[in-house]
Amino acid sequence: MSLPLFLVPELPAGDRWRLDGPEGHHAANVQRLGAGEALLLSDGRGGLLRATVAAAHKGALDLDLLDRERVAPHDPRITVVQGIAKGERAELAVQLMTELGVDRIVPWQAARSIARWKDAKPVERWRATVREAVKQSRRAWLPEVTDARTTKQLALTGTVLLLHEEASAPLSTVPLAGDITLVVGPEGGIAPEELAAFPDAVPVRLGREILRTSTAGAAALAVLSVRLGRW
């Protein structure tokens, strides 16, 4: 079984350290880690630190700090521009993509997005979902979730791919170069005027069937992970 992972703002120096705050609460009171058990700390920026519990308290653990490791960032990086979908579906998309190695998520207020974001709460939920998924999958890098963007506010760079059910080019064979931006529509798909707004994007498809917005980005990341040699 893999060690549980906890996210901290900075990895502590030295040999002994106390994990408290929300992560300490989670480790001590929810996961009930006790003396002698091992865990990982990550700063979400590639730093990993293996530790064992020296003593458990209510809401905190005293840790013996052991090995340190630096995980290199992905190169190339994958950004997913995710059409905003209804709460549960959107959060599922974000969770799956994080598990599957997305590097950056841009919430996109698309023409066919039924949900309209009016305050910062939804983006905070996406960020919380990303943190949970990073811990779940023991990733050393925390994907960035940017603020929501309208179509006009998107500045797409690198190889821009757009998942579209009427595209003829399969994602499995389209040329890739440098960092990748993948555009995934909301529940109702990408509107024609949006297609026109991304003149440099390459429309690509995954099979002939229709994938939900919560499945499409995840499936594309699996295919790209193989193509980029990550898997």
Place this chain on the structure above:
Amino acid sequence: MSLPLFLVPELPAGDRWRLDGPEGHHAANVQRLGAGEALLLSDGRGGLLRATVAAAHKGALDLDLLDRERVAPHDPRITVVQGIAKGERAELAVQLMTELGVDRIVPWQAARSIARWKDAKPVERWRATVREAVKQSRRAWLPEVTDARTTKQLALTGTVLLLHEEASAPLSTVPLAGDITLVVGPEGGIAPEELAAFPDAVPVRLGREILRTSTAGAAALAVLSVRLGRW
């Protein structure tokens, strides 16, 4: 936008037909399809029939039957032996795998399955989830969901792959021949005595991170879909 799809036991012959029962209710009262609108009927065994609504009634639609199409079955086929996980996670696994083209799902009562199935209700829920996902993704083939099996009851054939976080062979390069059976553990993974029970299985991995049981099968299907030329 793609046409909505409804599952019927047999595709009707002739030019005119009434869709009633639960699917008729769904089409007429929930999706509120009206005169002139188009839809697909499928028998879940490769048969597709495009129709338009001649008249809408409460709980039923009179249909004009138009084009017929036969979709060939997948060759090779992919069976996923899915470790039984807790309700929501298991149903998410089944939904994602159906969208991504699984051909057959075997619920596996694994050593580390926390949920123990005591009656037919859970397998009926998996079958209902598969039907919904087939409709959602407009598939012409309804994946079979077998009754639950214990490790002893599993009879694995063809290329047997076993997703395991400590495997060294990547799924992206392992040799494939004939039909494929993919074994996915439950939440806690596959137990050592289970590994020993599948002597002909090839342990494979997807990346270095930990995938949830609900994500692992789906990601593997995406990779296999490319490798088998489906995508």
